[in-house]
Amino acid sequence: MKAVRDTxxxxxxxxxxxxxxxxxxxxxxxxPLIWLLLFSQLFRVxxxxxxxxxxxxxxxxxxGLAIMSSLFSSAYGGMGLLRDIERGFVDRLxxxxxxxxxxxxxxxxxxxxxxxFQAVVILLMSFLLGxxxxxxxVGPLLxxxxxxxxxxxxxxxSNGLALLAGRYExxxxxxxxxxxxxxxxSTMIMAxxxxxxxxxxxxxxxxxxxxxxxxxxxxxxxxxxxxxxxxLLLAAFTAVCWSLAARAFGRYRARS
Amino acid sequence: xxxxxxxxxxxxxxxGVEALRGISFNVEEGEIFGLLGxxxxxxxxxxxILATLSAxxxxxxxxxxxxxVADPEAVRRRIGYVAQASSVDIQATGxxxxxxxGHLQDLSGPELHxxxxxxxxxxxxxxxxxxxxxxxxxxxxxxxxxxMGLVHRxxxxxxxxxxxxxxxxxxxVMWREVEELADEGGVSVLLTxxxxxxxxxxxxRLAIVDHGLIVARGSPDELKSxxxxxxxxxxxxxxxxxxxxxxxxxxxxxGGDVLAEGSTLHVQVSSGARAVPGIVxxxxxxxxxxxxxxxxxxxxxxVYLHATGHSFEAADAEGALAAATAGGGxxxxxxxxxxx
Numbered sequence: 001m002k003a004v005r006d007t008x009x010x011x012x013x014x015x016x017x018x019x020x021x022x023x024x025x026x027x028x029x030x031x032p033l034i035w036l037l038l039f040s041q042l043f044r045v046x047x048x049x050x051x052x053x054x055x056x057x058x059x060x061x062x063x064g065l066a067i068m069s070s071l072f073s074s075a076y077g078g079m080g081l082l083r084d085i086e087r088g089f090v091d092r093l094x095x096x097x098x099x100x101x102x103x104x105x106x107x108x109x110x111x112x113x114x115x116x117f118q119a120v121v122i123l124l125m126s127f128l129l130g131x132x133x134x135x136x137x138v139g140p141l142l143x144x145x146x147x148x149x150x151x152x153x154x155x156x157x158s159n160g161l162a163l164l165a166g167r168y169e170x171x172x173x174x175x176x177x178x179x180x181x182x183x184x185x186s187t188m189i190m191a192x193x194x195x196x197x198x199x200x201x202x203x204x205x206x207x208x209x210x211x212x213x214x215x216x217x218x219x220x221x222x223x224x225x226x227x228x229x230x231x232l233l234l235a236a237f238t239a240v241c242w243s244l245a246a247r248a249f250g251r252y253r254a255r256s
Numbered sequence: 257x258x259x260x261x262x263x264x265x266x267x268x269x270x271x272g273v274e275a276l277r278g279i280s281f282n283v284e285e286g287e288i289f290g291l292l293g294x295x296x297x298x299x300x301x302x303x304x305i306l307a308t309l310s311a312x313x314x315x316x317x318x319x320x321x322x323x324x325v326a327d328p329e330a331v332r333r334r335i336g337y338v339a340q341a342s343s344v345d346i347q348a349t350g351x352x353x354x355x356x357x358g359h360l361q362d363l364s365g366p367e368l369h370x371x372x373x374x375x376x377x378x379x380x381x382x383x384x385x386x387x388x389x390x391x392x393x394x395x396x397x398x399x400x401x402x403x404m405g406l407v408h409r410x411x412x413x414x415x416x417x418x419x420x421x422x423x424x425x426x427x428x429v430m431w432r433e434v435e436e437l438a439d440e441g442g443v444s445v446l447l448t449x450x451x452x453x454x455x456x457x458x459x460x461r462l463a464i465v466d467h468g469l470i471v472a473r474g475s476p477d478e479l480k481s482x483x484x485x486x487x488x489x490x491x492x493x494x495x496x497x498x499x500x501x502x503x504x505x506x507x508x509x510x511g512g513d514v515l516a517e518g519s520t521l522h523v524q525v526s527s528g529a530r531a532v533p534g535i536v537x538x539x540x541x542x543x544x545x546x547x548x549x550x551x552x553x554x555x556x557x558x559v560y561l562h563a564t565g566h567s568f569e570a571a572d573a574e575g576a577l578a579a580a581t582a583g584g585g586x587x588x589x590x591x592x593x594x595x596x
Contacts, residue, residue, distance in 0.1 A: 002362070009359040017347045088343025092404070095307045095337035097329055098360040255270065256310045 078162025111155025134221030290459030395426030
């Protein structure tokens, strides 16, 4: 109970910090929109190859972009934790009876909520551009769930790596190193049949692709069994990232 | 029951730095106890262990009768911790800082809001309560730090270098606050400082820490009167004469205390007024030039000098240098300097 209360209080703190940066909010909204325009224009011709579910490339792209924005927003979440360590906030918290898990928990929750908000923006914008889900309620909701899970996972991983690396530079380099390959080794912007065979094989082991296919199949009405499996894998990945973050935090505390 | 009991506490960091080499002391209910020492002496390490932020490698410690290693959770409910560097959230208002701290200490509702108002008033932050801490002055941030440490009415407060970096006026305000806490609130305070003046003014008893060991302890008056007589300070014209001058004065004072450092000699005498002419004559006779000579009643500085064999200023500078070197000039990253 205390863990939940503490997580909520610290989550509200994160939320206040975000809300007080209007520029951050504006960019968070505009960025996915720009992606939507850029990618749909850049790959317009590709769409005519016909391998894209739902007919138009935009229809294919929209759920994938929701996941892309989730990945890019959450991957740098550990920076805030390093800032809090530097400013003594973490030590102050650790000298109170506050739940030890609440610190990371609140940050991950914040990452998940942020990316779901961005996913809503993307889905609304693509709706205006003519994109339609197969199932009106369940489809968009599952896209949000998938984005939230992946955001939570990468948020946790980022916090964990931040604690292990201890430096902004290393965290930045690690994330820059991982994010783009994970993006291109998934079906986020490219249909599976159009990828080289070896890449198609790799996508099966890519958590980002699990999130993308979970979101897209939910949105376009794919087979329920596959959607279920993707969500299961994604949930397992999230759990692994959480435990990584928890261990890293334990190690950080033991080291001081 | 003592507010704090520390028994042979030792701490060696993973990089091999021995921050504490077995210190013991106790803090009585309602007293201000000072840990005085230069940068890097191990004061903050001791406080971090007592505040359950760091685990000791040897020895034991109890806070309000609770073992800090066995039951850290219970310790955290009983203490207020004000770290060396201000740790207020600058991206929140003063009131929000206090409210969050209160929530984490399990306060809520009208009770918490009343307490927060009371603290804002008391620390002269009521007018700034709704403003972002980012715009606060150093003194205001520090007062907010202390207020946050007090939100749950702890009986024991850790103040790690509460006035470092403050201007003289803010420092005086902070001193009054701390005195009031102990006098009226009955709060026990463990204060660390590298300002001799601060330790002298605030603490009822103190321990001088040097290189991870306690080298002297007692009330400021006890410590000062243990050094009877006056202290004569001779600054030589030529540093090269130091060793010879030391011999001349040591022969004269017949076993009295002569400490040499740089181009300065410190001589312990029973009466400064009577000793100075003789010292001047003896040095002149030996052909050693004097740049300056003075004598005064012993200060805590002299106590420190006497206990450690080096002056406080020199040790402080050395400690700061060591800390800077240990940090490796890292621009960013975690501030976990092992030397603390």
